[in-house]
Amino acid sequence: MFDRKHLSYSSIAVCLLSLVGCKTASVDTQQPQSQTLSVSDLEVVDCLLPGQVKRLGTTTFVTQRRPTKTTAADCRIRGGEYVAFDRADYKTALKVWLPSAEAGDAEAQANVGEIYERGLNGEPNYEVAAFWYLKAAKQGDSRAQFNLGTLYEQGLGVPKSKLESLNWYRKAWGMKEDSLVFQSAANQEVNELRTALNKELNKKSRQINLLNKQITQLQAKASSASANAALKEELAELKSWVNKLESEKVEQKQEIDALPKFREPTPLEAEKLFAEQNTNTSDDSKYGKYYALIIGNQDYENLEDLDSPLNDAARAAEILKERYDFNVELLTNVNNLQIMQALNRLNEVLTENDNLLIFYAGHGSRIKNADWESGYWLPINADLPPNDTRWVSNESITRHLSRLKAKRVLVMADSCYAGLLSSAPGFVFAGAKANYSGAYLDFVLPKKSRLLLTSGGDQPVLDNFGKGHSVFARALLDQLANNTKIISGSELFLTIRDSVKVAANAVGVEQTPEFKAIKGAGHEAGSFFFVPRQSAQLSE
Secondary structure (H helix, E strand, O other), X not given: OOOHHHOOXXXXXXXXXXXXXXXXXXXXXXXXXXXXXXXXXXXXEEEEEOOOEEEEOOEEEEOOOEEEEEEHHHHHXXXXXXOOXXXXXXXXXXXXXXXXXXXXXXXXXXXHHHHHHHOOOOOOOHXXXXXXXXXXXXXXXXXXHHHHHHHHHHOOOXXXXXXXXXXXXHHHHOOOOOOHHHHHHHHHHHHHHHHHHHHHHHHHHHHHHHHHHHHHHHHHHHOOOOOOHHHHHXXXXXXXXXXXXXXXXXXXXXXXXXOOOOXXXXXXXXXXXXXXXXXXXOOOOOOOOEEEEEEEOOOOOOOOOOOOHHHHHHHHHHHHHHOOOOEEEEEEOOOHHHHHHHHHHHHHHOOOOOEEEEEEEOOEEEEEOOOOEEEEEOOOOOOOOOOOOOOEEHHHHHHHHHHOOOOEEEEEEEOOOHHHHOOOOOOHHHOOOOOOOHXXXXXXXXXXXXXXXXXXXXXXXXXXXXXXXXXXXXXXXXXXXXXXXXXXHHHHHHHHHHHHHHHHHOOOOOOOXXXXXXXXXXXXXXXOEEOOOOOOOOOO
């Protein structure tokens, strides 16, 4: 073991930046006590339940086995079958869901699509994923429609098309094609695409004009008796280049002409819901009850301690409880078993119209090789890399989110590599161009959401420089504490993103928060809303 006093000056300089989840200096500590409960019993697995025994007259028969997601312990109790030692291999999950998918079950088809998108052997097969998403999407499955939209937005397995992705997001929300919300967003997207194509068209026209001038000059030289073969070859190449550009111009002109043209929709009326207000609307039944699981890990057994997670977690708990009427469970300095137990308890509490926020502050890490990359939350009993036995994987968190009954779930993660919890892109309606209105709420509130707001992407993040908090937590919690209106998760993200970037850059660190859906956890293009009440002054 190294004593901290004997660290090199270069190591001390690096540690001054206090990057969350990247401090791996070991310290003397006793081994954690043996656990009496099995963490593996609390993992969510793909379980095949036995078929039902039914009678029809004098005939007794057994139905097909039924796939479901549940804990390993629950699967055993109910007589189900699951793979105990190979859960990282998606082939086993595919065997569970594929028969039902082939039989036409939309939920199973969406699950199969997600399995292929993640990759059977660490290598995603986006074409096959899109195939299964499309089957489920045509049956009206919102999750599949949203997932298909993300593939079109990124151009994975399907041609890249913002308009096509927008259309699938619209279907996931249940919007009609002529709705003002969709027409407004689609019209803006079309106009931006038309502008970009026209700009490229003009660029090609300028290139053709310049090339034609060179051709005219060369033709004069080539007409002389002394013109050599090289000059004539150069002239032929320029003419070929012009012909190619002319052909591309024709194709782009056809692409522009093929863009839909919308009649300008009537401007949406100002929506009072998102205006500044001081009334207490947190008991509005259409939003449901609010719950928060807040985890702050700071004092580690085998890793270097952090400085701010306990302050971050305590202030987050206060703000969410006092200003937004959350039912809060605050966990500090917890091990992997306690985290898994807390995630499982949520399933017993939450109902289908509830909201859940999970806030995690602490060490994070990742495992990366040539084929795949995965992120982890590190409990206080986590071992040093590469021993990941007690780490809590993103995959485990995602699977728990997928079985929760809650309508809307938002994960806020302030740790290194937190962005690895989701591979989804930032989707169209989540940006600054979104039009929030009563019509928007009518579409988005009934849909499930599984969203992620992180302090950074696939990189280390700061633990300090936030006046007792991390840079991210300071910006986030200040915004929530001072907010007086109903605010969506995407709006919250946009209000803090730049301030976090600027504060991190001031100390020489690149850190950019991310906001996106958590694919594979049941997301259906919904959103998450913070509904404040009249509140007293909160501490800073």
